[in-house]
Amino acid sequence: MWNVRKAAVIGAGVMGAAIAAHLANAGIPCLLLDLEGLAAKGLSRLKMTKPSPLYDPAFITRIRTGDLERDFAEASDCDWIVEAVSERLEVKHAVWKRIDAVWREGMIVSSNTSGLSINEIVSVCGEDCRKSAMVTHFFNPPRYMKLLEIVPARETAPEAVAQMSRFCKERLGKGVVLAKDTPNFIANRIGTFAMLATLRAMEKHGLTVDEVDAVTGPLLGRPKSATFRTLDLVGLDTFLHVCRNVRENVSDPVEAAAFADPPVVERLVAKGWLGEKSGGGFYRKSGSAGGGKSAIETLDPATMAYGPRAKVASPAIEAAKMAKGSAGKLRTLLEASESDRLAAFARDVVEAAICYAADKLGEIADTVIEIDEAMRWGFNWEEGPFETWDSLGVAATAARLEERGRAVPGPVAAMLAKNSETFYIRKAGSMFHYSQGHYKFVEERPDEISLRALKEKGRTVFAGDGANLIDLGDDVACLEFRSPNNAIGPGVLAAIRQAVREVGLNWRGLVLANEGRNFCVGANLMLLLLEAENGEWEEIDLIIRDFQDSMRALRLMPRPVVAAPHRMTLGGGVEACLPADRILFSAETYFGLVETGVGLIPAGGGCMASAALAQERAEAAGLDDVAVPLAKLFETIAMAKVSESGYQAKALGFWRAGDAVLIREESRLAEAKQAVLELDRRGYAVPEANRRIIAGGREAATVMKLGVSAMRRGGYISDHDVRFAGKLADALSGGDVPAGTPVTDRHLLDLEREAFLSLCGEPLTQARMRHMLATGKPLRN
Incomplete structure (x- = not known):
């Protein structure tokens, strides 16, 4: 099995240095090469970047800088060389000629290009080097963005692609998609088209910047940054570069025209208003507003002047906000009255994006899965284009397109002609996707466990008010919080006590985990405030006793307990983890007892558990007192300190012997299950x-x-x-x-x-x- 003992990154710019940082996150020593002085500057920039590219500041010691001229030969000792120099073919050719000179058997070499042809890049290399070459396109910032597009060249050995895919998934925690060597690959190709379609629809319907962003964020299942905040973050000059790369490299003149530079963006770039990096783009911060606080102002594209942000409301928006789930919000918005111009705008935007993605199927990627995953992982869409087709109804959407005089994409028409009406189907917890006339089984990995799939297979032991107990197999159960924001309230506490009784009698152990956006944001603060404002002190006392007793029961259960938190794990979420015998932190776990932020202290056992942790620390360090x-x-x-990663939970004092961090999010449940089985095999001692x-x-x-x-x-x-x-x-x-x-x-x-x-x-x-x-x-x- 191919492994990376040492890596080299060539180019210490924003992306190159951040890639080196993420390799260091995975425990890989890394040589960061650039022109004299630039590598050191790149390393210094990592220390100041917020949010940090590193899981732990100490990991920066795994990166060593070198001079591109003097130290390049050291790259020959590396198992992986990543080229991350500027997006100019002549610059890349100069570097790849040098890579070819140090290439050795077993080495894989890659370019972090965001859209240049890998075949053109490696054309200056020898045959052996070309067989090990590919694109590994990290999305920025590499630590936080899950997507990694791998693009093989014509001569790349399939085993090299398989090795790199496995390594990036398992060691770097990436969501890997295989793309074809086409302009801007998958995510940037579709994402840029969707942005351009939004700008055209904005002009067609006469919308403002505020109106566009009110619609194109969470209501469409897209990030809160919506359209124009995203463009400002990306950089408007960078956006035009991406547009140009597609426009100049596609053969279809109609498609090329669709990637024409938007006039408003051209005007902004000409003024040097490039977005956040220049202090303003479609949005900017004003100096102060009344009370001395800065305010966000919005651009009027007609006058190129900034003004106060305007609150946006319409019947369609209000109805969509009330709908449940991202798919429900989208359907509600798109099905609104034809007379609602915001809804009409939304229909144009969504139809353009999903039709373009369908038209590109087979050209930019072989399967709908790769396109959907690329958009979810790379642009943070709630659903990919083909998942959106399914949510809206493929046949119904195709009929609406025809009614509106729009062509139905070929792959969609072909699927409907075979009486197939969804791109995905689920049967008994298994997933199938439509491909070339029939449905193919989506292979399940043994090291991945899906609670959703297990529930579909009938593996729910009980469904409580706020939490489920689910059979993970091998006599291990998982308690899954499912209250709003996974906050801990009476229903969750009752489910914990029921799970303790059930697992203590009939199972080998318990996993605490879920697949929500966050593990647990704390206790039900609204409930506590209402009781406090009403002076219901006895009721609050009962609530806290209930919380404490539930956590104590969890600690004393005669079976091992493993907690597997992820992302926001705050207050009561931490108190639910501390009774466990072991905590397996996701790398992106933000862990802290934050009750002082609302003028309280931890009272679900958090103070008691902290005192016990202090005793453990004192004993381990040989101290006379705590x-x-x-x-x-x-x-x-x-x-109210919160860790900036799972690793930093140790620095905050919450780490115990046996705790660990998992970079690969998909393996969290499987690893937690195995930890329970390991504790059980050793002969679990019931806590005192x-x-x-x-x-x-x-x-x-x-x-x-x-x-x-x-x-x-x-x-x-x-x-x-x-x-x-x-x-x-x-x-x-x-x-x-x-x-x-x-x-x-x-x-x-x-x-x-x-x-x-x-x-x-x-x-x-x-x-x-x-x-x-x-x-x-x-x-x-």
Whole structure:
């Protein structure tokens, strides 16, 4: 099996340096080459880039810079060379001639070009080098964007493509699609066409920038950045370059005309208004507005002047917002009245995109899967073009196209002629896709588990109010949260207790995981605020006791528990993970106890679990007391710190022996299942019910409070911050007991619950809760 012991990236620009960073994320030593001084500048830029290209700042030590002239020969020792120089063929030819000179057997070489022909790029190389050459087109930023397009040249060996695909999926966590050597490959080809079609429809219907972005974001199943915010982020000069590359390299004059430079973008570029990188494009920030805060202004393309953003509303938009799910919102919008110009605009935009994708099937990619995955992973569409055809109804959409005088794409007409009406079908949890006249089975990988597919196969053990228990096979079950935002409320807690009883009696162990956008954003804050505003203190006490008892039951279950969090895992989501025997973090896990952001402290066992973690740290470090690790966790919780990756959960103090990070998101459930089985095979020891935790005591609390007082004197925090930080210090340290006193977990749970209740009664805390619910941002009062 081909592996990469060492890699070289040639070109230390924004993309080259970021690719090197992601190789370092995967534990691969990397040589970053550029002209003298440029490689070092690229490395320095990585340290300042936000969000960080690195999972952990320490990983930058895996990258070594070199001079393109003096150190190029060192690339001969690498298993993979990535060329990431400027998008000019003559520049790439000069580099590839040098790559050819250092190529050796077993090496794979690739270009990160976003649209140049790989066959033209490698034309200067010898036959052996050409057999190992391909495009590996990373989307920017490489750490965060899942898509990687692999494009073989005519002579590329199939085994080299297979090796690279496997490596990029498993080691780099990428979503790999195989594209053909056509201009701009798959995602940029369709995405750019869709942008251009949007601009043409905007002009046709007389819409403003604000109106276009109100429609072309989540209502169409696309990112919040919609059209013009996305263009500003990409860079308008870059957008014109992509348009030109297609226009100059396609043979169909009609298609070439569709990629003509939009006049409004040409005018902006001529003025140097390139988008975010130049300070303004279709949007810009004004200096200040009234209260001293900056405001976002919108371009009027007719006058080329900026003005205040306008709120957009229409019956079609309001109806679409009320619909459930991205497919429901899209259908509602497109089926709105013909007289609604925003709906008419949306129909033109969507039809143009899905028809173009269908027309290009077979030319840019062989299957609908590759096109759909490219658009989901590369442009963050909720559904790819062919999934959209299915959601809208292929036959119904084709009929509407004919009614509107538009040609039905050939692949769609051919499918309908065979009495097939969907591009995808699901049967008993298995997926099939339509290809060349019949349906083909979508191969399932043994290291990937889909909860959706298991539920379709009838593997649901029970469906509770807020969570499901699902049979993963081999006597391992998975508890899947499915409440809104996967927030923890009474229904989820009841399901946890039911799962503990069921798994404790009949299963080998339990996985905590789900396939939602985030693992869990915390407890049900709205419920708590309503109870607090009504003075229902006994009810809040019962809610918190219920939370604590459920987490304690999870910890004491006589079977192993493995948590597999991903993305936002906050507050109560963290408290649900900490009772587990092992946590397998997705690389993109943002993990933190954030209750202080709303003027509260963790009370679902978070303080108690943190005190236990401090004891583990002290014992591992051979410390006489828990004061030092406890102070570190106090700072983490008091400041509501959240890890910027799964790896950084360790720096924040939440990591335990046996915990791990998984870069490949698709393997998360399978890896968690195997971890449960491993713990079971070893002979699982039931956790001690009456464990004692060594308290930091009043001495540790005093030290913490002194630090808080110093911050207050410096004006960094408010009086209310001091109030809840003091209660947090007492809850973490065990209250008014001497340092080193063994206390029960029940004692610590009582302290955190009492502090939580008292803070719920504070008007300033309630104001913070209301502000968070209204704005999604913390209030400092």
